[in-house]
Amino acid sequence: MALARVYTRALIGIHAPEIRVEVDLARGMPGFTMVGMPATTVKEARDRVKTALMNAGFEYPPATRITVNLAPADIPKTGARYDLAIAVGILAASGQIPDSILEQAEFYGELALTGELRAVNGLIPALLACREKKRQAFVPIANQQEAGLVREQKSWLAADLVSVYEHLHEHQPLRESKPVDWACQAESDEGDLADVVGQEQAKRALLLSAAGKHHLLFVGPPGTGKTMLAQRLSGLLPSLTEKEAMEIAAVKSVSFDYHGTEALTQREVRSPHHTCTAAALVGGGTVNSHNKF
Template identity: 60%
Template sequence: MSLARVYTRALYGMDAPLVTVEVCLAAGLPAFAVVGMPQAGVREARDRVRSAIQASEFEFPRAKKITVNLAPADLPKHGARYDLAIAIGILVADGQLSERAVITREFYGELTLNGELRGVPGILPAMLACREQGREAVIPLANQNEARVVREQQCVAAESLRDVTEHLRGPHQLPHLSALQESAAQQPVGDLADVIGQEQAKRALILAAMGGHHVLFVGPPGTGKTMLAQRLLGLLPPLTDTEGLEVAAIRSVAGHNYNAEHPTAWLERSLRSPHHSCSAAALVGGGSPPQPGEISLAHKSLLFLDELPEFSRHVLDSLREPLESGQVSISRAGYQATFPAQFQLVCALNPSPCGHFDGTLASARATPDQISRYLGKLSGPLLDRLDMQVAVPRQPDVLKQQHQTQEPQTPALRTQVAKVRALQRQRQKCLNSELKTAQLAEHCRLSDDDHAFLVSAIERFKLSHRAYHRVLRLARTIADAAGAEKINKTHLAEALSYRALDRLMQQLQEL
């Protein structure tokens, strides 16, 4: 009886626990068994590994009983990521490869029937864990772009099982992958100067970028709500190395693959814009095993929900906990995964089913009951979690003006946004939208008169305590943008002016 031990890693949410592939070749009736809680895709590795070994001109031990144990046995194993490790383990146990050559390495990849290697999802979390252990990672060539995101990583990429064996035997060693040296540069998404008019909405967009605030645009069709949301991405500063690695890890788990033409795409912010017909599982994550949803793919980026009332209320309410906690936990039978979800939410809606309503029935073709039912699809707890409700009205006077090419505004504004964000992180170690209750008392202290003014406004609009804190956080951002050390009544008044939907609902009740 001969034994071999090869290392690889499973994919469990955002974690990559170590899996030891133990291969035993023993006398007895020829058989090939895989144990250790393998799922269907792992059990099918027997046929792929047998064919790949033979196609690579190695001898498959036919006359022996082959037992492959994937330890630990209580960890579910999914997918074809263990194929390469199993094949290497069989060759080592059969004496065709040296055990010394594999003891300091980890192997990942799916094998084709002719011995080629296919890429697998979730390589990046495995690379990070492998780096901590000081081992060399052997991965498919298709995964090289995401592996290059990890710095100081000993990693080689191979096209086939034959390439891997030649690398283990030497002297034809595969070169180590070099880490990406360039910082991520955001791809062009349009300039804020493209939006004609809508000065208040532009101001709100800049404040949202400075403080990381969630924003809701309210207005009739064709007034620029979607264009404004898309321009917000260009105002945000590039991701830091740590943030970029988090984002790249989520995309790796989701199975995203970027081509070599733009390798830094792994490290860029993105704008996720799911259709209103998406399910709760597609939005927050789900499946078996659990996969990240749109809110996790929008981590450190933007999630844009257009035509907000058209989404199912159940789907929208599933956002409430992630908006507060910055993460989402998905539980399935025998499986639980937690994915990060620190996203900035941008929403847009029409004020009525017909699209037009400015507080008077003359402006709408819908009745008050129809408008109430339409806007009633949005729950109060969800609206409480949105810092800004911005009116984007029709501006007929703008159409009378001759449109002219304007100077780009976004580069200069991005610099201002970066400065204000740096100020916030220096003062409180986080953005204003992330301030906790105890921090609000320290960094958003008001005078007695200003506090009385804010409380009076909260009572008039019948806002909740959560909305009170949201107004304070937004006022802090407005003060930072003005270079003010303390919040005053002017900042509070501007923060309260971004409550367009609350005012609209109040007017609707008076009709």
């Protein structure tokens, strides 16, 4: 009957490879097949998408065999970030929305059963890659903090599937994300080196480390001020460049490890316990549902 192609992105660490969501509608025994190395969370999208389309008032193609291919097939797909792209692909293949814009757009978002869009993790790496392709992005309104950090990227904020439909039909345009000045957000308050009394040799080592971008190792018994000195290193470092700020924001975006926009581009001091293993210190482990390592 019809074939539609929609673009979105996977999440592998802090990288966001392009995924082409190909939706084919064919006559035959009704069914919904998904291929392309999808994980269980991705396969469950068939039920979420079908229910969301029907509850949002759209026509779910009757007596139709739906095949969704997530290409390239050798990239593992996890999470619910593909829901919106799959739903848009079904609507485009069934002729309910125009497909003229789909080549210049990417879609991200998890669908609730009501058709509402929920936030997804790892949006900043996806938007940075989307910007390189010069495409516009449709993102959940709950991700507006992250969307505003990526400069020169047009991102439309959608609350639900219906609002995306109205925008694509040019009935009711979506709100575009507002740029956030990450340079103002990157300031952190970890203390001032002037607060440290004594420890002149350690303070000079901090200054040399910050000026020359050298590694620094503090060794000593508990209570001698190692952590206090380390916390004040961030106040000596120069302002973040845009590339550095986006690298920090990408890591926090992947792990949902932030509270508010101001925390996305702040340098942080990590204080691992002294009993942690070498593998734990460098980030060993398995990937969980939020792609943490």
